[in-house]
Amino acid sequence: MTKLTQSSEIEAFLDQIAGVGKAGEQRVKTIVHKIVADLFETIDQFDVTDDEFWHALNFVIAGAPELGLWAAGLGLERFLDLRADLKDQAVGFVEGTPRTIEGPLYVAGAPLEKGTARLDDGNEPGEVLIMQGRVRDTRGNAIAGAIVDVWHANTKGNYSYFDKTLPDYNLRRRIETDANGHYIFRSIVPSGYAVPSGSNIEKLLTALGRHGNRPAHIHFFISAPGYRHLTTQINIEGDPYLHDDFAYATKDALIPPVIRHTKTAAINPLGLNETYSEIVFDFVLNPADVAAEENESSRARALADA
């Protein structure tokens, strides 16, 4: 604490700002009080100038559409996961597939298919990827009718919906597991991506001496009645940014081996006869105590209300 922020004048001012003693929502007051007090302290401790303050504020205003990327790049999204991991450990949930960050690029409402799906709409360039496995519980029991909601980037690191040149729901599908809990999909091996060139998050990361690259990865929401919702990703092994992700999402248990099949290898279940990659990965869910745990967070998402 600094001299000014320790003063009774500032303490009283903070109470005024947070509406202490007035009507309103107590939790909002408490948290706003803390955030504004911390900002006062930061300004005072580092002798932040008016110019610096207004520059920073306008930098946030101009960067507002990318604040989802800021939350990832500044580790806030990872921090929420660390907290959730601790809570899981406290109740003995240590066997399920690890969670990792959602990121800001999910789009609700992807086509729902049974058991098997093709994500690339038949004309997306890139090496074919087959990914398959089971959704199961921690005792190994298959979970039939689970929803594997998968989304990933193309070989340019772009996502459909956010890149309007791509078809609707390109590289996005929901797949319902079969009676054995099995899912399988055909897609293309994604590339990593970087935060938008010229964006304020890129400028901020540069000022921090950092980059804005993510390694190649595939996102998943896994859900089933009676089980806790899982938000996770798998990484494509070998990516140069595998352990240097600007969003801090990589976990060792989420880097499955990639099996390369050459032309001379056995023809796969989807009838492929070319060089392709395959990933086998099971998703392991923990039981839900209450129905609310079956759902993803209520974060605002593209098309979620459409």
Next chain:
Amino acid sequence: MTKLTQSSEIEAFLDQIAGVGKAGEQRVKTIVHKIVADLFETIDQFDVTDDEFWHALNFVIAGAPELGLWAAGLGLERFLDLRADLKDQAVGFVEGTPRTIEGPLYVAGAPLEKGTARLDDGNEPGEVLIMQGRVRDTRGNAIAGAIVDVWHANTKGNYSYFDKTLPDYNLRRRIETDANGHYIFRSIVPSGYAVPSGSNIEKLLTALGRHGNRPAHIHFFISAPGYRHLTTQINIEGDPYLHDDFAYATKDALIPPVIRHTKTAAINPLGLNETYSEIVFDFVLNPADVAAEENESSRARALADA
């Protein structure tokens, strides 16, 4: 500090986030490290849920164009003034006209007139206001050629440029003081205003049990070569929100008496013969040590680069 944010794991994570040990800008790293550490602590201390975090983030994203009003309403702009006041006191600058906040509604480039100006374009409804006085130094010497850059709201609490139905630079002028340091202008008595109905800053203030009203006021930038730039406002006495300003800008020395002239009173210098209000107010400037002090902060402003 909480258990998680005290951990060496989180300390190391914060260093990663702030790019400690990498290239970049040391000051940005230091301040980002502090801000992110404080946010981690806030999340942990109040057990902020994922839903709450994402709701808050999206609330900021949606409210981003109003963040200037947030800075005023959350007392940050006032806090910067308190710091500047302390610095003035430390160097013995206690006689000048008090500063108060700029607010987010200045527009650069208002018409420049010599000695006298009319701000209301001749057809703005409201009671006529004559305001006049001198710009002088702390020893009483007139400052000729000072610029009185004045802006205020109309009787609906609206500002030109932001209310596109109003003429360009309506109720905005720059007036150059005459050889005696005198300025005079004719305008209309402004009303206070409230933050936009339905805006996120309004919702936030409501959650804090507060309102978003400002008392009627008139903004000024006062500048002259060799003198420190002054950002200030005067309030119109008698306003119900005079000492309950959501932006915390009221100062006792900035509430000049309002003189009501009735039809039977003397005709004023501008030839008025109707009921009108008059304010007499001198602006007192402190000397600048360095040229940079002659200018307002480099805050981004409407039309400043046009």
